[in-house]
Amino acid sequence: MPDIITSRKNEWVKFAARLSADSAFRRKEGSFLVEGARLCEDAVRSGCEVACLFYTEQALSRYARYLEKMIPAARRAFQVAPHVAQLLSETKTSQEVFCICGLAGNGAQPAGEKPIVGRCLALENVQDPGNMGTILRTAEALGLQEVIVAGQSCDVYSPKVLRASMGAVFRLPLRYEADLACLFNRLKRQGTACYAAVPRADARSILEVDFTPPSIVAVGNEGNGLRAETIEASAACVAIPMEGRAESLNASASAAILMWEMMRKGT
């Protein structure tokens, strides 16, 4: 019989709830909370270390296939009462399966001095978790070498990003960089082609750029685009040629087309 938690004041539950809500706490503790049977199993399969697993009695029968593999992989496993699961849930219809994962080994590292290899994407101040997750999912599917998460971008270990990424966060090589302009200046000295994606008429069409590796394309904030310093530090501005009266594409659609065009040229 597993231990059963019936109180929302249980220490593990309080810890998990705070991990779900607070990105600073996630960084401090080096841990994050994952919700959903399939996403939790995905974390285990991707090599994340599971400190703690929570599930309700109903989840145990509904998601037996997932939980059978996860319970032995978790350091601790607790059955929780439905009202406890509700506290941890971020979704309308919860599957009532959660796990606390450690960032160690899978956590995004600071960009540091390590050079860029292959074709990469940089995200500066991308703030919508849905966009962030979708972009990371696309980056994994298209096989980008790594993604640099820069500036005031939203935390990739937030519940919404994890969900929208469909687990890509667990597997995609990710690095952090506070100041993307500085990183671009450093990368250029190392011979990396640094591009700024800017929806401007004077930018070069992505059709005319071959993105020979090592290369990196930066995509900016949903409303304000890239910072002027970052554009300044890039080797060239690139844009998706567009028609019609739409002023720009949605951030995740535009990133999808950019990444596709980069990777297509490598095949």
Place this chain on the structure above:
Amino acid sequence: MPDIITSRKNEWVKFAARLSADSAFRRKEGSFLVEGARLCEDAVRSGCEVACLFYTEQALSRYARYLEKMIPAARRAFQVAPHVAQLLSETKTSQEVFCICGLAGNGAQPAGEKPIVGRCLALENVQDPGNMGTILRTAEALGLQEVIVAGQSCDVYSPKVLRASMGAVFRLPLRYEADLACLFNRLKRQGTACYAAVPRADARSILEVDFTPPSIVAVGNEGNGLRAETIEASAACVAIPMEGRAESLNASASAAILMWEMMRKGT
């Protein structure tokens, strides 16, 4: 002085609220409700007929630039009390500007017998309004000839689709088709190349297809993809070559890449 509506039971307000909530009512009345200063102005600029405009006193000072152009274009304009605006709003922080537009001339027509010209997209059972809106926005930006909305796809005149489409719904040629497999069979007889986008290993890579017009690519439901009948009726299955463990791309990212690849080959 404009007429001021202070009651949520006003007939125009009740009519507008029902248009916002009920897609069957929208079709019956041939009208839809638009929310937001910029989106309402976009509707006017795109040639939509505005039967009725609503705005609060605060909106009148905040969005004077938009409302100045819209008030003369609307058949009726009402100032409404904030609690009335709240009833009509779908967003957390409303701009308190709304208009009722007529579908006439701008409404999507049944696909009928009219042939396909150029390069088109078909959406079958796309049910998430955010995806639908983003895909229509991308279709306009990339210059697709038209979009066929098929099967049980969500209503393109719902508030969420209008918002995510950034007004593309007002301008993009759209047609409806209940049964996409039937349409594909008819189009094939007319010499249109009909493709089914299916994330399957045996599908042809979109890199190997030239999408010579007239051509159309169908994208299916977020979870279940295209119906078997529609795949059967297509000339070939096409797929975006993918790596990694992501089983598929998000519907709007995948549609963006498909449309880009179609349109790129026409340039």
